Amino acid sequence: MPAPQPLRAAPPPLDRRPPPARLPPPAPPRPHLSARRTHPFLRSHPVQTVRHLDHRATADTDGLPLTPPPGDPASERALLAACIHDKHHREYDEAAAIITRDDFTVPAYAVLWDVLGDQIRDQRPTDPDTLRVELDRRGELRPFGPGGGHLHEIADAYSGGSAEYFAEAIRRTSRLRDLDDLTTRIKAGIHTGRDLEELEGLITRHVDDRATTPASSGSRFVDGASFILDLPDDVPAVWGEGDNVLWAEGEALLIAGPAGVGKTTIAQQVVLAAIGLRPHALGYPVRPVKRFLYLASDRPAQAARSFARMVSEEDRDIVRDRLVFWKGPPPTDFIKDPGTLLRLCRQAGADAVCLDSLKDMAGELASEEGGQAINSAIQRTLVEGIEVLGLHHHRKQGGGKDGGKEPTSLDELYGSTWITAGAGSVVSLYGAAGDPIVNLRHLKQPAGECGPWRLKHDHPAGATAIWHEVDVLDVLAHARGPLTAQQLAIQIYGGEKGKATAPETEKARRRLDQLVEKGLAHKIANGGGRGAQAGYVAAFSPNGELPETD
Secondary structure, X not given: OOOOOOOOOOOOOOOOOOOOOOOXXXXXXXXXXXXXXXXXXXXXXXXXXXXXXXXXXXXXXXOOOOXXXXXXXXXXXXXXXXXXXXXXXXXXXXXXXXXXXXXXXXXHHHHHHHHHHHHHHOOOOOOHHHHHHHHHHHOOOHHHOHHHOHHHHHHHOOOOOOHHHHHHHHHHHHHHHHHHHHHHHHHHHHHOOOOHHHHHHHHHHHHHHHXXXXXXXXXXXXXXXXXXXXXXXXXXEEEEEOXXXXXXXXXXXXXXXXXXXOHHHHHHHHHHHHOOOOOOEOOEOEOOOOOEEEEEXXXXXXXXXXXXXXXXXXHHHHHHHHXXXXXXXXXXXXXXXXXXXXXXXXXXXXXXXXXXOHHHOOOOOOOHHHHHHHHHHHHHHHOOOOEEEEEEOXXXXXXXXXXXXXXXXXXXXXXXXHXXXXXXXXXXEEOOOOOOEEEEEEEEOOOOOOOOEEEEEEOOOOEEEEEEEOOHXXXXXXXXXXXXXXXXXXXXXXXXXXXXXXXXXXXXXXXXXXXXXXXXXXXXXXXXXXXXXXXXXXXXXXXXXXXXXX
16 A cells, blocks of 8 residues: 655635735925924024024924914014103104013013113113123113124114104004914814814904003003093083083993883984984984994894884995994893903994894893993993994883982982993983874983983984973073072973972082073072072073173
């Protein structure tokens, strides 16, 4: 029997996988972000030898444009040169009210700015040689070249011009850099999937920081003499003239009243006068504005119908260009973010805004928090040069003895006292809903008191006029005997009740005293007994003629 043959190993299975693909050669390494984002002027100027990286230089910004953040080294050099040459140091003081060292893009210039400030505060010279000695003492001379020679180059850069101009240019580019930084972080957050509220919070904090940092508010500093002694003779008016000012510049106006008395109608007449479509409002001029923002938060459709009574197709171009609306409540409750109002005004490019109405701006007007939020939002807007008009409401009256009475004080308006405390002028309307005749009282005045008036609404035309007011000169001319302040107060404020309060009597007395100062009345004693009041007689005849004087 033949011997068995040894078993042979099975052949290996065929490898049916495709051959590996040939990989492309590796790409050359990308230059570091710091190299790609280096400022050209930082590489070219001899003063700048070291670039300080910020968080953007190491951030993952693939796919984003890598343009250098804005900078203006020429203005920085010109400003420093102007401060070096100014022996009275006024140039530095003007610039220091606008910028800080953080606004400089060249680190060496920021150091020189600090040294200049210290020299000026210590009343020491600011010539290049003295600055070189001080920089050397601080160990900061190296960036300025061998022996500080570049200090003379900076000083020689002065060619005239205002330090305030250069400082404003530097501040502008500094703000642009802040925005560049903000947008970089927002875009990076979008690409990395950050929470939406966190990204919106970056914007909110940026606006709040800008409103509270010294650099942003530096230009608001005013010396004491100018602030106190350089006031105009008359209160600058948005609405009104002379002593009759219903809305003063830089102060909010509130128009309050129950539903249906014409708050919106009067406010809209003021708005249209401000954009040039009405010659006046209630017979008083309204200062023109470039663009009016109207927050139609309370029944926007009704606000649109109200405006439609007053505007025609011929006015389309003016209304389109100078009036802009926000429909519905603001995007954020003022309690959560008081900066919302200012941002809306800036987005709309408006220099005046109407809030229709305050109850839609914050959820709890009766609370301290709600009142403070309304006041804070208004004050932040006013300080930026944007005028504010707001519509408000009275407290709801019960059915007791005070029910149905016309409000005569600020306490009778709804909500926290913070709301009226922050307003410069408060006007109250009172009457039956839909009635064409309503009363107007000026509860808080920036100048003299306007009214009380009885107004007449022309509802179809959307027009309002003063229907009746007491003419003090006429009352004085036809008085039987000396007119007392109390008698005048009863005629002005008494109405159906035939009485006047002590504050109303004092207001009437001030009106009579003003006529005495103008030479239109004489003040005479009216007896010497207890409770006797001074009397006033006209200094002119009933037909308005003044007596001849030698």
